[in-house]
Amino acid sequence: MPGRARRRPPVVDRRRLPVYRAGENESSFVIAGMDERVEQDTAWAPHAHPTHELLWNLAGASSVTIGSRTWTITPTIGLWVPAGLLHSGRAPAGTWYRTAHFDVRATAPIAASPVAIEITPLLTELLERLAYPALAPASRDLTERLVLDVLAPSPHTLLVHRPESTLLQPIVAALDTDPGDPRSLTDWATELGVSERTITRAFSAETTMSFKAWQTEFRMQYAAALLTEGAPVAVVAERVGYASASAFGAVFRRTIGLTPGRVRGDGAPGDVRNATGSVGIA
Numbered sequence: 514m515p516g517r518a519r520r521r522p523p524v525v526d527r528r529r530l531p532v533y534r535a536g537e538n539e540s541s542f543v544i545a546g547m548d549e550r551v552e553q554d555t556a557w558a559p560h561a562h563p564t565h566e567l568l569w570n571l572a573g574a575s576s577v578t579i580g581s582r583t584w585t586i587t588p589t590i591g592l593w594v595p596a597g598l599l600h601s602g603r604a605p606a607g608t609w610y611r612t613a614h615f616d617v618r619a620t621a622p623i624a625a626s627p628v629a630i631e632i633t634p635l636l637t638e639l640l641e642r643l644a645y646p647a648l649a650p651a652s653r654d655l656t657e658r659l660v661l662d663v664l665a666p667s668p669h670t671l672l673v674h675r676p677e678s679t680l681l682q683p684i685v686a687a688l689d690t691d692p693g694d695p696r697s698l699t700d701w702a703t704e705l706g707v708s709e710r711t712i713t714r715a716f717s718a719e720t721t722m723s724f725k726a727w728q729t730e731f732r733m734q735y736a737a738a739l740l741t742e743g744a745p746v747a748v749v750a751e752r753v754g755y756a757s758a759s760a761f762g763a764v765f766r767r768t769i770g771l772t773p774g775r776v777r778g779d780g781a782p783g784d785v786r787n788a789t790g791s792v793g794i795a
Contacts, residue, residue, distance in 0.1 A: 523606075526553050530560035535597030537563040540616035543657045544643055548611040557602040564614040565622055566594045567664075569632045573608035574738035577601070578675075579627055581719070585671035585734050586610070587741045587776065591630040593623045593666075600627075613640055613660075623664055631667035636660065669770045673734045674720040674727070680705065681715055688728070692735040693754030698724045733768040736761070740777040749773065 540563075548571065568577060569591030577584050577592055579600045584592050594600055596617045604610060623630070639660045643653065676685055684701055687694045701724070702709045716724045732753040739749045750761030758773075765773050 523554050526551065526555040527558065528555065529558045532559070532561045532599065533563040533597065534561075535563060535595070536617040537597075540564060540614075540618070542614075543616050543619045544613055544640075544660060546611060546613040546640060546644060548609065550609040551604050551606060553606045555604045555606075555608075559599050559601045561597050561599045562594070562614065563596055564616060565596045565620060567613040567615070567630060568592045568594065568602075569611055569630070570741075571609040571611060573605060573610075574741040575602060575604035575608050575610055576738075577627075578603075581675050581677050582627075583673055583675055583734075584627065584629065585737050587671070587737060588778065589632050589771075589776065590667055590669055590671055591632045593628050593630050593664075595622050595625060595627065598627065611640075613643075620661060624666060629667040629670040629672070631665060631669070633663070636663050639663065671734050671737050671769065673730050674722070676716065676719040676727075678715055678719060680707070680712070681719065684712075684724075688731050692732045693752055695754060729764060729768055733765055736765060736773070737769065737776050740773055743777065746773045746777065 550572075568575075568586055570586055570588050572588065575586045577586060577594065577600050579594075579598065586592050639656055642648065642656050643660070648656070676682075683705065687696070696704070698709050698712060702712055705712070712724055716722055716727055720727050722730070736749050736753045739752060740746070744752075746762065747758045750756075750758045753761065755761035755764070762773050765771075765776075769776070
């Protein structure tokens with residue numbers, strides 16, 4: 514019998530961008546943007562912009578990593594990255610992402626550190642208006658001022674701290690492979706040959722959370738990406754280790770502050786998923 518063909522690993526488009534200091538380059542704009550639908554899994558190496566950057570998606574979910582923190586980006590929750598801050602990103606094939614860059618000399622930062630931004634229908638319309646090539650200077654100036662007026666941090670943050678210590682790497686790797694991994698703190702202590710207290714202290718030191726709280730946040734971030742891609746709630750619940758959609762929904766809402774349906778784009782108020790238009794962005 515012929516040998517079974519080996520499955521080739523997915524091809525990743527690996528991109529490198531410069532590392533700039535805040536305000537290092539002169540800007541000819543106050544706000545300028547771009548969008549791209551990536552054809553294959555894409556990874557951006559660590560880089561930094563001379564401008565403040567707002568990232569969000571028209572379709573799919575992507576992620577930005579800064580140090581040990583990883584944010585999931587969706588059509589309704591974006592991320593503000595201050596100028597000069599080193600960050601890397603990932604986007605699965607099919608992700609349609611958008612960015613808006615803000616001149617540091619003309620705009621005050623929304624925050625001194627990365628912060629989630631609520632991508633409302635109004636903000637989306639204003640940013641799209643700035644893409645019109647025939648927009649008159651006076652209209653552009655007014656639109657830019659309106660963008661800066663409505664930009665606001667979101668109370669909903671899809672953020673997880675990824676522990677970096679050698680002790681906790683087996684746990685992180687296991688959940689990366691299977692976010693529904695059922696092993697408890699006791700199970701992991703036995704498997705790693707340490708006490709439960711040792712693992713608890715390590716999680717507290719690196720993430721300021723208990724193992725259980727971190728596990729829940731990790732699972733909910735993973736779930737948000739699947740929901741954004743349109744996966745049914747029941748399927749997502751099972752994928753991240755919940756026996757019922759209702760139990761998962763209660764934990765998701767308590768953790769994220771939104772219902773699974775809202776993140777999935779089931780026509781809830783404030784949903785901005787594009788009708789014409791997965792985890793890991795520049």
